[in-house]
Amino acid sequence: MNDRLNVLSPLVIGQHTLKNRIVFGPHRTNFAVANRPGDRHVSYFEERARGGAALIVVEGGVVHPSDYPYENAIFAFKKETETGYRRIAEAAHRYGSLVAAQLNHYGGQATGGLSRREVWAPSPFPEVNTGEVPKAMEEEDIREVVEGFADCAARLCGLGLDGVEINAGQNSLLRQFLSPLTNFRTDAYGGSLENRARFCREVLEAVRRAAGPGPIVGLRICGDEYAPWGGLKPEDSRDLVLHLCGGGLVDYVAVEVGSIYSLHLTAASMRYPEDYAVPPARLMAQSLTVPVCAAGSVVSLELAESLLAEGIQLVEMTRALIADPYLPVRSGCGEGEIRPCILCNQGCFVHWEMNPKLTCTVNPRAGREGEMPVSGKPAARSKKVLVAGAGPAGLEAACTAAERGHGVVVYDRRDRPGGRLGLAAKVPGCGRFQNIIDFLYHRALSLGVRFHFGRPADQSAVASESAEAVIAATGSLPSPLPFPVEPGVDFLISEDILEGSGTVGRRVLLVDLEGGRRAVGTALGLAGRVVKLEFLSPELLISPELVPSGEFVHWYREAYQKGIVFRPQLEIVRATPSGLEVIGSYSRKPEHLKGFDTLVAVVPPTPCRGFYEDLQRAGVEVWAAGDCVAPRGLGSAIREGRIAGLKI
Numbered sequence: 162m163n164d165r166l167n168v169l170s171p172l173v174i175g176q177h178t179l180k181n182r183i184v185f186g187p188h189r190t191n192f193a194v195a196n197r198p199g200d201r202h203v204s205y206f207e208e209r210a211r212g213g214a215a216l217i218v219v220e221g222g223v224v225h226p227s228d229y230p231y232e233n234a235i236f237a238f239k240k241e242t243e244t245g246y247r248r249i250a251e252a253a254h255r256y257g258s259l260v261a262a263q264l265n266h267y268g269g270q271a272t273g274g275l276s277r278r279e280v281w282a283p284s285p286f287p288e289v290n291t292g293e294v295p296k297a298m299e300e301e302d303i304r305e306v307v308e309g310f311a312d313c314a315a316r317l318c319g320l321g322l323d324g325v326e327i328n329a330g331q332n333s334l335l336r337q338f339l340s341p342l343t344n345f346r347t348d349a350y351g352g353s354l355e356n357r358a359r360f361c362r363e364v365l366e367a368v369r370r371a372a373g374p375g376p377i378v379g380l381r382i383c384g385d386e387y388a389p390w391g392g393l394k395p396e397d398s399r400d401l402v403l404h405l406c407g408g409g410l411v412d413y414v415a416v417e418v419g420s421i422y423s424l425h426l427t428a429a430s431m432r433y434p435e436d437y438a439v440p441p442a443r444l445m446a447q448s449l450t451v452p453v454c455a456a457g458s459v460v461s462l463e464l465a466e467s468l469l470a471e472g473i474q475l476v477e478m479t480r481a482l483i484a485d486p487y488l489p490v491r492s493g494c495g496e497g498e499i500r501p502c503i504l505c506n507q508g509c510f511v512h513w514e515m516n517p518k519l520t521c522t523v524n525p526r527a528g529r530e531g532e533m534p535v536s537g538k539p540a541a542r543s544k545k546v547l548v549a550g551a552g553p554a555g556l557e558a559a560c561t562a563a564e565r566g567h568g569v570v571v572y573d574r575r576d577r578p579g580g581r582l583g584l585a586a587k588v589p590g591c592g593r594f595q596n597i598i599d600f601l602y603h604r605a606l607s608l609g610v611r612f613h614f615g616r617p618a619d620q621s622a623v624a625s626e627s628a629e630a631v632i633a634a635t636g637s638l639p640s641p642l643p644f645p646v647e648p649g650v651d652f653l654i655s656e657d658i659l660e661g662s663g664t665v666g667r668r669v670l671l672v673d674l675e676g677g678r679r680a681v682g683t684a685l686g687l688a689g690r691v692v693k694l695e696f697l698s699p700e701l702l703i704s705p706e707l708v709p710s711g712e713f714v715h716w717y718r719e720a721y722q723k724g725i726v727f728r729p730q731l732e733i734v735r736a737t738p739s740g741l742e743v744i745g746s747y748s749r750k751p752e753h754l755k756g757f758d759t760l761v762a763v764v765p766p767t768p769c770r771g772f773y774e775d776l777q778r779a780g781v782e783v784w785a786a787g788d789c790v791a792p793r794g795l796g797s798a799i800r801e802g803r804i805a806g807l808k809i
C-alpha cells in the first residue's frame with residue numbers, strides 16, 4: 162500500500178477512526194432472503210472489507226411497516242434481521258472495516274403494490290415516476306416513523322454495528338419533507354426551511370438519543386435535485402444541513418445528487434463526467450465542520466485524491482468497489498492493477514421488474530463471492546491453450562487460464578484486442594469500454610499470454626500451436642435482414658458505420674431492429690456527418706434497452722440537440738429504390754417514407770459458432786464463451802470467459 166496517497170490516510174469521525182477515506186456506499190442488492198440480510202450479503206461485504214474499504218454502509222433498511230419499497234428490501238424494523246446484520250458487522254470487523262446500516266423510509270417513492278396499503282409522503286400529490294397518490298402523513302404517522310428510526314438505530318448499534326446512516330437523499334421520505342418540490346404542507350412540517358427540516362431533525366435527535374454518543378451517525382443528503390422547479394439547489398441543501406447538523410447530532414454528511422425528476426443522476430452512467438456530482442459536496446465541505454463524503458461516479462483514485470485536496474474528507478467509491486473490491490489495497494500499485502468500473506450501469510442496476518440480484522458487468526464474482534473463487538486453483542497439469550477471439554470473453558478466459566498455470570495463446574482476426582466492444586468504445590461518450598479492454602489485455606500480457614492479431618483461429622492454428630484445449634470466443638456477426646431490400650437501394654448495416662468502412666449520403670434513415678446501444682452509437686457516429694438523420698423503430702419508445710440504466714435521458718437530449726428525428730412505432734415492410742414501405746406498429750396504417758439517400762439498418766447479432774462446432778466434431782477439447790454461445794452483452798462475455806478459463 163502506498164502511504165503517500167491521501168485516500169489511504171486515516172480519519173477520525175465522531176469517536177471512531179476510519180483506516181482510510183474510502184467508503185462502500187449503500188446500494189440496493191436484492192440479496193435479502195425473506196427481507197433479512199442473508200449469506201450473500203455477508204460474503205459480499207466481507208470481500209469489500211478484505212479489500213480495504215474503511216466504512217461499509219449496508220443498503221437502506223426499512224424502519225417502519227408502512228414502507229415496502231422493493232421485494233427484497235431489508236426490514237430493519239423486524240428483529241429477525243438482527244442475525245444477518247450482526248454477521249455482516251463481524252465479517253467486516255475481522256478486516257478492520259467499520260459498518261453502518263443505512264436506515265430509510267422510501268415515502269412516496271415506494272409503491273403500494275407490495276405492501277397492499279397506501280404509501281406515505283408529506284403531501285397528497287402523485288409521485289412523478291409511479292403516478293401513485295400518497296397519503297399525506299398525519300402527526301401520529303410522523304411520530305411513529307421517528308420512533309422507527311430511533312428503535313432501529315438503538316438495536317443495530319447494540320448488535321455491534323459501528324453506526325447508522327440516515328437517508329435524506331434520493332428515494333427517501335426525509336428528502337420529500339426537506340424539499341419544496343414535494344412538501345406542500347401548511348403545518349409545522351411545511352413551508353419555511355426550519356419547518357421542512359423539522360421531521361429530519363426530530364429523526365436525528367431521536368437516533369442520537371437512542372444510539373448514544375458512541376456510534377457514528379451519518380446523514381445522507383441530496384445536494385441538488387436538478388428539478389425543473391422548486392427543487393433543492395446546492396445552496397438550499399447546504400443551509401438545510403447547517404440547520405440539521407448543529408449540536409453534534411451528525412458525524413459525517415454524504416452528499417449525492419438527483420431526485421424525482423433526475424433519478425438517472427444519482428449514479429450516472431459513463432455518458433456523464435466522473436465529477437458531475439461533486440459541486441454540492443464541495444460547497445458543503447467549505448461550510449461544515451463535520452466531514453463531507455462525496456458520492457456519485459468517483460471511480461478513479463485520481464479524482465478521489467483531488468477531492469481530498471479540496472477539503473472533502475471522504476469519498477464513496479461504491480461502483481468502483483463492486484468492480485474491484487480490492488481497490489483500496491491495490492491503490493498503491495497504480496490504476497493499471499485495478500479492474501475498472503466502466504460506469505455502464507448494467508450488472509449493478511437492479512431496479513427493474515425482474516428483481517435481478519446485483520452483479521457487475523466487469524467483475525463476475527460480484528454478488529457471487531461465496532460461489533466463485535477469487536482466482537482458480539492451479540491446474541493439475543499445465544496445458545497449451547488456444548483462445549480464439551480477443552474480445553472480452555477471450556481476454557478474460559486467457560487471463561484465467563494463464564493464472565492457473567496454462568500456456569495461453571490468443572488468435573484474433575482483427576489487428577487489436579477488444580472484439581466488437583472496441584467498436585462500442587469509439588462511440589462518443591462510451592470511451593470507458595476501452596478501459597476494461599486495456600485492463601484485460603495488459604493483465605493477459607503480464608501473465609505471459611501470447612497474441613496473434615490479424616490471424617483468425619482455425620484448425621491449422623490449433624495444430625501448429627499443438628493446442629491441447631481450445632476456448633472459442635469468436636463472438637457474433639450481424640444477422641440477416643428480416644425485411645426485403647430491392648436492388649438499387651443505397652443500403653448499409655451499422656457495423657459498416659462503426660467500423661468506418663461505409664459511405665453514406667447526406668440524408669440517412671436509420672432503422673433500429675435491436676433497441677439497444679449499437680443503434681445509439683451508430684446514430685451518434687452519423688450525426689454531424691449528415692444533414693438529416695431519422696431514427697426509426699418498431700418499438701413503442703426509441704431505444705427501450707437504455708431505460709433501466711437511465712442512459713436514455715442523456716441519449717434523448719443528445720438526439721434532440723443534434724437534430725435527430727425519432728420515428729417510433731413503425732414496422733418495415735420492404736425497402737425499394739423509391740423509399741421505405743412501413744406500417745404503423747399500432748395504427749396498422751401503411752406509409753411510404755421518402756427523402757433519404759442511405760438506409761442504415763441495425764440488426765441483432767447472430768453467433769459465430771462454426772469454429773467451435775468444427776473442433777467439437779474433430780474431438781478437440783473445446784469450450785465456448787460469450788457471444789458465440791448466444792449474443793448478449795459484455796457481462797455474460799466476461800463471466801463465461803472466466804468460467805471457461807476455470808474449466809480447463
Ligand SMILES: Cc1cc2nc3c(=O)[nH]c(=O)nc-3n(C[C@H](O)[C@H](O)[C@H](O)COP(=O)(O)O)c2cc1C
Binds near residue numbers: 585
Ligand atoms: C457499438 C456497440 C455497443 C455495445 N454496447 C454494449 C453495452 O453497452 N453493454 C454490453 O453489455 N454490450 C455492449 N455491446 C456488445 C458487446 O460488445 C458484446 O456483447 C461483447 O463484446 C461480446 O464479447 P465477446 O466477443 O468476447 O463474446 C456493444 C457492442 C457494440 C458494437
Ligand code: SF4
Binds near residue numbers: 483
Ligand atoms: S456493472 Fe458497470 S457500473 Fe456497475 S459496478 Fe460494474 S462496471 Fe461499474
